[in-house]
Amino acid sequence: MSSEFYRIKRLPPYVFAEVNAMKAKARAAGEDIIDFGMGNPDLMPPQHVIDKVTETMKDPKAHRYSASKGIHGLRKAMAAYYDRRFNVSVDPETEVIATLGSKEGLANLAQAITAPGDVILVPNPSYPIHHFGFIIAGATIRHLPTTTDHSFMEILSRAVKHSVPKPTALVINYPSNPTAEVVDLDFYKEIVAFCKKHEIYVLSDLAYAEIYFNDMPPPSILQVGGARDIAVEFTSMSKTYSMAGWRMGFAVGNKELISALTRMKSYVDYGAFTPIQVAATAALNGPQECIETHRETYRRRRDVLVEGMKESGWEIPSPEATMFAWVPLPEGWEEVGSMEFSKALLTHAKVAVAPGLGFGEYGDGHVRIALVENEQRIRQAVRNMKQFMKKSDDILSQIKEKQ
Numbered sequence: 001m002s003s004e005f006y007r008i009k010r011l012p013p014y015v016f017a018e019v020n021a022m023k024a025k026a027r028a029a030g031e032d033i034i035d036f037g038m039g040n041p042d043l044m045p046p047q048h049v050i051d052k053v054t055e056t057m058k059d060p061k062a063h064r065y066s067a068s069k070g071i072h073g074l075r076k077a078m079a080a081y082y083d084r085r086f087n088v089s090v091d092p093e094t095e096v097i098a099t100l101g102s103k104e105g106l107a108n109l110a111q112a113i114t115a116p117g118d119v120i121l122v123p124n125p126s127y128p129i130h131h132f133g134f135i136i137a138g139a140t141i142r143h144l145p146t147t148t149d150h151s152f153m154e155i156l157s158r159a160v161k162h163s164v165p166k167p168t169a170l171v172i173n174y175p176s177n178p179t180a181e182v183v184d185l186d187f188y189k190e191i192v193a194f195c196k197k198h199e200i201y202v203l204s205d206l207a208y209a210e211i212y213f214n215d216m217p218p219p220s221i222l223q224v225g226g227a228r229d230i231a232v233e234f235t236s237m238s239k240t241y242s243m244a245g246w247r248m249g250f251a252v253g254n255k256e257l258i259s260a261l262t263r264m265k266s267y268v269d270y271g272a273f274t275p276i277q278v279a280a281t282a283a284l285n286g287p288q289e290c291i292e293t294h295r296e297t298y299r300r301r302r303d304v305l306v307e308g309m310k311e312s313g314w315e316i317p318s319p320e321a322t323m324f325a326w327v328p329l330p331e332g333w334e335e336v337g338s339m340e341f342s343k344a345l346l347t348h349a350k351v352a353v354a355p356g357l358g359f360g361e362y363g364d365g366h367v368r369i370a371l372v373e374n375e376q377r378i379r380q381a382v383r384n385m386k387q388f389m390k391k392s393d394d395i396l397s398q399i400k401e402k403q
Helices: 016-028 047-057 072-086 101-113 128-136 151-161 185-197 255-268 274-285 289-309 337-349 375-390 392-402
Strands: 096-099 119-124 140-145 169-173 201-205 231-236 249-253 324-328 366-370
Touching (some): 096 255, 249 255, 289 375
Parallel strands (some): 169 201
């Protein structure tokens, strides 16, 4: 009996698995590993949200099957969020659906709208589900080098011109995971105009809309006139309210895409646990001070990391948004790549980071550092990494000798 399953064959070994295995082995041996590898928030959700989920769980009816598209109150709360945050009015019945985090929503929408051989345009580097969700669905992926300058539209235009068949959809993600790049509304206007002209759907991942460090909140593509003709946007409670493990997200926008996702989900799940949906409603409708608190926490952590490493010989660019720093490899390490550098940093500095290769081949010259440790731990990591940089040439030479 063959175990070469069609979809599994299309998925390469998980790039992060090797670093994760090394990290687990080191911890099992009693080593203190400072973990910047996964974007796994360490902050607490708001207390009133925790209280609400506890209260709702005491209702016997709350333990029944829920609604796969999300309870009405939750979809209404998300519509209200779009209204106050972006001045965008959406219909909670036809233009909003709750998902089990944005990752599940993206993957199920890919299944819903993709036929084998369809061409999907995806930035590279990008969050893995952006391309692997469509690979699982049988699509052909055309990668677009990630950039926010005028050249992106040139790259996009060439990709559409030379793709056969014509691309079905474009995935975009700003603020970006992993690169932390941001865009303005003019960027989205160009995207919408181009994709409407070429009849291409746009799937926008806006999971980091509330983690930004300047005076310009990231916009939504749905602020562009006519965007809902072609675009759907994914958001999440994970980072905004530090509710990652609760698995609560949304898709908002184009009615046809929302309808397709709704039908797909009706076959594969009954929605999130009702108390979680009720608590998520309380988060969206309740006091919002926690958002600014979380944002300031990540800002301080960013500054400790960036300032601490400034004179180490490994300069870390200061991100404008997200909970990540996207960092070029130190000089000389490009030859061996982000995986070997990440393994060396874990071995010699006891600091875990995500190799850029895990986000696509164009990311191999970088690592991603997640700001998910407190300031004291970040300072400890900075000390460790500074010592690593002093020995960097010797460590690199030893790795090259073994290759």
